Amino acid sequence: MKGVLVVAEQLRGSVRDVTRELITAAAELGGPVTVAVLGADPAALRAGVDVAGVDEIVEVRTATAEFENDVYQRAVEALIAERDPAAVLLGFTVNGMGYGPAIAAKLGLGFASDVFGLAREGGDGDRIVCRRAMYGGKVHAEVELPAGRPALIMLRPTAWPAATGPGGAKVTQATVGEPGSSRARHREFAEAPASDIDITTAEFLLSIGRGVESKDDVPYFEALARKMSATLAGSRPLIDSGWLPSARQVGQSGKTVKPKVYLALGISGAVQHLAGMKSSDLIIAVNSDPEASIFGVAHYGAVADLFDVARELEKLF
């Protein structure tokens, strides 16, 4: 059986969690698992990927320490040519989005992203079937990738548990192609502005979404949160519109929270929102749409108008 190539994701000197989730998925898929680690000093990142399930770590030394899409693309293309894997697994992350689809387009690979389920089929396990969502998560699809050529698959973060346990993989070094020039160059990181709001330590979050249709209603929910002794949080559209400060954003590009209670009003449950709150102890969702995906992760749900419910809640705290 052909192998699986995992591309490690790293940021500022450490391997990101999604990498070890990819390793779990790769080991489940079957076949030898190779993890490619790119960096100015890839050996320093070894401990972050040398976990159970990995057969080989390929260390690729790059001129730049941080991610640049041209550099990753060149290296991964060279590894695909050299090893002819059945599948190449990347995270469905901002970095992955910057080069994964380019490789698939250039080499004519099978491709699917935001994948949360994987299986091998066919005689030699050459055909890969992925599970992913469509139409705002209201529908799931089984997607077949063509057999006979590698498949580049971008996996949804947090869909697989992170691989743990002692490793012991064989380590090899690779120099791939000419270093070449990078057409999009990392200059510096700019941190989100500091804030005295910390939604990550709150026990009770009242989180509002685009169901709150007007900026004028936001103060009402601020007051409701105070009354309920909850901390106000929100989905990205409210931060994008400037209705809430960015420190209150829950989700992939905001904060990951795990409160005792997460009460979501008028939030549909897009994958990037769920990434930030799905491991809350208790999730309660109010949404007027009975098919809203948020009900897939909530423990309690109510199909109702959020304003009607809010006005009643107000009286009870």
Next chain:
Amino acid sequence: MKIVVCVKQVLALGDEVEFTDDGRDVDPDFLELSLNEWDAHATEEALRIRERSADGAGGEVVVVTVGDESAADVLRRCLAMGADRAIRVEAGPGALADPITVARALAEPVRAEQPDLVLTGVQSSDSVQAATGTALAELLGLPRVAVVTRIDHTDGEPTAVVHRELEGGLVDVTEVDVPALLTVQTGINEPRYANLRAIKQAREKELAVVRPSPAGQPACSVRRMYAPPRGEGARMLDGEPAEIAARIAEIVKERLS
């Protein structure tokens, strides 16, 4: 300064779902059509860059989509926002099957425009692949940056400085050679509404229809679509708002006590 913006007509599901007889897609009667949210931001950003650029009104914003005749609606909306011209790439069979195939259909018409900048949305709200823009950049041989929340570019300069927004909101300030393709993230701007006059004027603007180049091999194919398993789904609280609120209050108080 010429900017091409690639936009998509997305399909949103209402409160109910039914599937086509072959079980490979949702019955179109249950879908609503609209301009992809991310693409509205990309179009707005193109208009702002044009407005800021040295040649001002002399610049051009061209919007392109792949789709059937109904998809012309999203082009009209972009024209009403202020885009100058539109191109619809006729969607042949299978043309919308996967983002790589869509990128192949877009490549020729976009290349022919010789743009200084190509913008797309980060992803479409209906298929969430976040792939078309990056794949298109490759086919056009352009440098690219995905998930951009800010674009600083002075007309005629060989580079642009953009903000690439990573997980957790961390920003990677990136310098990119131009011409380039950027995939635009929400929050970069507040898209304008078109007034009635603009909507009327949009009808006068050019909307060309071109044939796609051969689609090539699909990158994937849908075998089956189904309602997501609701195995451990939520326990639903029924009743009037007052009853729902009472149950929520009870559950919350018990948890926090």
